[in-house]
Amino acid sequence: MPDSLALLRTFFPPDLSPDYLLALLGPLLETLGLAFGAMTLAFLFSLPLGIAVGARLRGARLLVTALSVFRSVPDLTLAILCVILFGIGTGAGLAALTLYYTAAVAKVFADLLETAPERPVEALQATGASRLQIALYGLLPLKRDDLMAYGAFAFECALRASIIVGAVGGGGIGVELAGSLAAYDFQRASTLILLLVLLVAALDRLAAMLRRHPRWLLPMAPLGLVAAWFFGPQSFAFDHAIRVAGEMVPPELAPDALARLPQLIWETVWMALAGTLGAAVAGLLAAFAASRRLAPSWLRFAVRRLLELFRTVPELVWGLVLVALVGLGPVAGGWALGLHSFGSLGRLFADSLDAAPEQPQHAIAGTGASSIVVACYATVPLAMGAILTHLLFRFEWNLRMATVLGLIGAGGIGQALYEAQQLFFYREAFAYVLVTAALVLVTDHLGARLRARIHMPRGMRSPPRPACNALAT
Template identity: 55%
Template sequence: MESLARALQTLVSFLPPDLSAHYLLALTGPVLESIGMTAGAMLIAYMVSLPLGLYVGLRGPGSRFIGFVLSGVRAIPDLTLAILCVIFVGIGPAAGMIAMAIFYTAAVAKIFGDLFKTADAAPLDAIRATGASPVQVALFLIPLKLNDILSYGSYEFESAVRASVIVGAVGGGGLGAELVGTLNGFDFQRTTTLLLVLIGIVAAVDALTVRLRQRPVWLLLLVPPSLYALWVFQPEQFSLLHAVHTIGAMFPPSLDSDAIARLPALIAETCAMALFGTVLGGIIAFPLALMSARTIAPPWVALPVRRFLEALRAVPETVWGLVLVAIAGIGPEAGTIALGLHSAGSLGRLFAESFENVDPAPVLAVAATGARPVAVVAYATLPLASAPIGVHTLFRLEWNLRQATVVGMIGAGGIGQALFEAQQLFFYQAMVAYLLITWVMVLAVDQLSQMTRARAGWITLPAEEIR
């Protein structure tokens, strides 16, 4: 009871947020830094991932190996990449931007490749029959999947905005550095302000991307500011000798006997956080998705529930973890709840879209029998949406395993905490060992997820590889 009282007392101290004009004006710099990091990183990611995705989608020679490499890079948590970049180029937005560029190049290229593979084969066979070159076939393929590319690309940009806070928390600057500063200084009212600012930024980016998908030519207007961000946030220092020395100190990866003895428990704790976080998120998301589906719930119910889901999703797992650790203390419980809260926002949105996208004919047929709305949902909508819901849940479990490592780095336990401690103590060989173990775990879950989807017949791509 005493610990619960302390947690509630800490929770109360987050209110009210500091909305003073002086503080909001002071946040202009961190906000622009985070947006600049995102814009520069995603410009690199899009420019590299589109040709890579086309090559993989057209199944060029070596495309399977490229796909494997992309999956491998994508399995490295963005926070881990940020820590490595800080080691090489120093503290500042350059490290965050480089880490995000690496991560999202792999993530977007992997998704684009999968999208291009799903293109109708008949038009491609027809253009090949005319003797078109591979470049001409690729240029023909882009319009076929343009809507999907714009949709996924905008989702990833929104995701990168949240990631900019994560990488900023370990030395990348921007809102992440400001957030860590308020938590370390027990200035929790300003922490709440930063969360509200982040939610507002994500909502604004979401609204902007909707407009850009409607008018793709407007994307060209974003290129100059993105190039400017690349120039402003270029690395100010980089020592090749230092980088070579540091990389040399990372190999061969090794763990001492005590670390090896603790390894099974750390892996189990990480997997448990991912599993129970996904389950918690699904339990919260399912009823909220029904309430936010525009084909099921009236607008006066669906709209506020959608805004609530967006707020949950706008705050990254790591930020939820930082706040929960401050409230309830370190441990896997904070990590599990953090994963659950963000998963609820992401899965709630995707479950709702799955309900809305079902074939209307069977739904109308059941409704025509005079069945009540609850029966129509139970006997028509839910069975038709079960496959995409299963796909989204499996993708979320895969993502949460990666994020369980990340939230572990901020005090939530598991292998992530061991990795972070090794990095902080400059035990680089142990750090790389933990990183490789995490990488293998994520790839294993990825393969298991693909096998499960194939056996269940869930071969559709998710509407978003949710972040």
């Protein structure tokens, strides 16, 4: 511990020299370009796919379903695959983000367009319009607002992902941060972390604005295309990519790697479990202090700002710092997930406590019970359904992140994948990608089954699944 504290001190003061700050403009632009470029491409690809499904064109639904395989692979794991195929740089990051968000956005667009009101569509059919005409004149205008709203949300997720995609060689600030930490240049690392925190805070504001006015996405499209042109893979070395892709199949694990697999899976699950549960206990305590109903305003204000600080730093950044502080392994990963989740869960739990139906709480207060007893007998039991739902969603998310944190040295499947990639063991790397996807799918499935069993009291709705790690501040 004293060693870690001494190491922590070397992060201060951050390097704020004008030369260094000026040198960061390039990576900063890359990060923003990645997000804008990838999302513009993802929208361009997914809108026709969604329209094709809405227009009931043959094979379209199958294509979107097939694409959804990519959603079960965490975006950073996809980035590793793209680094293998396109080489290190923004091209790999852009390709990974485009692939991931095309799969995600196409599915939602297809679902939205399929559920358009039937009457106007039938009226268009009666005019003899073709399926594509019906989609353009009926489905799209009918669902325009929903499409825009989801688009704004997906854009926010992509912005956050673009910040960290560099950590595995996908370009942008992430590359700088991983590089600084690897070179023990901790003062510059803390400058970069500071920059990331400011960037995430600014992006939160932008995303909140876009959620209110989704139409503002449209003028961003040309900007996104320019960014995609600049930051896309500069040389599509198809021969190389196809050769490498060929080397990945069939996926294969050597007997010793196969024997180590249960241990790797356990490390990944342990990381997610420890991080989620630790954050849940601390988050629940903080939630009482951050609740509008239970805490005085000065305490609420202080605790809410603290929670904001913890969740503004992405898990991967916590991970990079903690790996430097406590060394390689799942302990750093567990802490990284825990620290970020503490910020998210604390806020979500506090909101759940505040959303608990009021009347039963008044009834318990009416028996003469003190406010602590009212919290124990009414507020907490009533909010428990929402709290457990948030907890399960967070565990599902943290499991994805645990596989990703391995890529930066936090152990588990991710680390094995990273090592296989570094050693050019492509069949092994692909096998780990498949294991990751299976692990994510199984956890999501189990989570969905458990969540379906949670009882919500009257007057309280089940919280929706967060589409990404985004949490409006």
